[in-house]
Amino acid sequence: MQEPELREPRLHVGLxxxxxxxxxxxxxxxxxxxxxxxxxxxxxxxxxxxxxGIGTLTLYAFSSDNWRRPAAEVAGLMxxxxxxxxxxxEVLRRDGVRLTVIGRRDRLPxxxxxxIAAAEAATRAGTRLHLRIALDYSARDAILAAARAAAPxxxxxxxxxxxxxxxAPEVDLVIRTSGEQRLSDFLLWESAYAELxxxxxxxxxxxxxxxxxAMTAFRSRQxxxxxxxxxx
Ligand code: IPE
Ligand code: IPE
Ligand code: MG
Numbered sequence: 585m586q587e588p589e590l591r592e593p594r595l596h597v598g599l600x601x602x603x604x605x606x607x608x609x610x611x612x613x614x615x616x617x618x619x620x621x622x623x624x625x626x627x628x629x630x631x632x633x634x635x636x637g638i639g640t641l642t643l644y645a646f647s648s649d650n651w652r653r654p655a656a657e658v659a660g661l662m663x664x665x666x667x668x669x670x671x672x673x674e675v676l677r678r679d680g681v682r683l684t685v686i687g688r689r690d691r692l693p694x695x696x697x698x699x700i701a702a703a704e705a706a707t708r709a710g711t712r713l714h715l716r717i718a719l720d721y722s723a724r725d726a727i728l729a730a731a732r733a734a735a736p737x738x739x740x741x742x743x744x745x746x747x748x749x750x751x752a753p754e755v756d757l758v759i760r761t762s763g764e765q766r767l768s769d770f771l772l773w774e775s776a777y778a779e780l781x782x783x784x785x786x787x788x789x790x791x792x793x794x795x796x797x798a799m800t801a802f803r804s805r806q807x808x809x810x811x812x813x814x815x816x
Pocket of ligand 2: 602603644645647650764766
């Protein structure tokens, strides 16, 4: 695939994939059908991301607070993730995508942590896109763990490395689908200066066009990082 010439450093986009349940419910379908449809969106968005100037894409798949959902829905989500790994890893490897998973691994169903480690190992060499999946993830827990591990004289950079775990850069843009306008414990440290984009589009209906629209909106923003805009 021919990639457009990049005129800017590759961006880190965080995606809060929301609205699967409502998408299904409004169609009279069980919520898990919405999650199944959402897996297709993950595929489409991961494919489209490098062409949009995205170098790192962090997808919020399951928050630590999502354990509060009914056991059957949780089992459905975990099953879908297992299936995604089984089916997609070879494609990701071929496409030059490095996959890593952030969040806790000690509470996952049997065998899933091993499947994740295998997927990470198989895709380690990918440089075209770093695809991160946030699973049993809580930004507050990540910050708390970093605080516990950090030396008293740790610099901001040292601390950032501890928080992100895998050296991912700061987040440039957070996109949330399905109309909610909140962060729900996602990448709180890394998003200190992230631009925010909220779209009413439900995650199963999100795709290349919606991603492109979000990126166009992002490029129209003036980022200042506390300073003043460059003189015209
Ligand atoms: C996003 O969709 C997927 C997860 C949070 C796991 P939801 O399941 O939150 O869908 P809504 O918000 O109930 O519609
Ligand atoms: C946030 O969505 C978590 C994920 C997208 C995985 P939720 O749907 O769980 O968030 P709240 O409960 O509406 O804030
Ligand atoms: Mg939701």
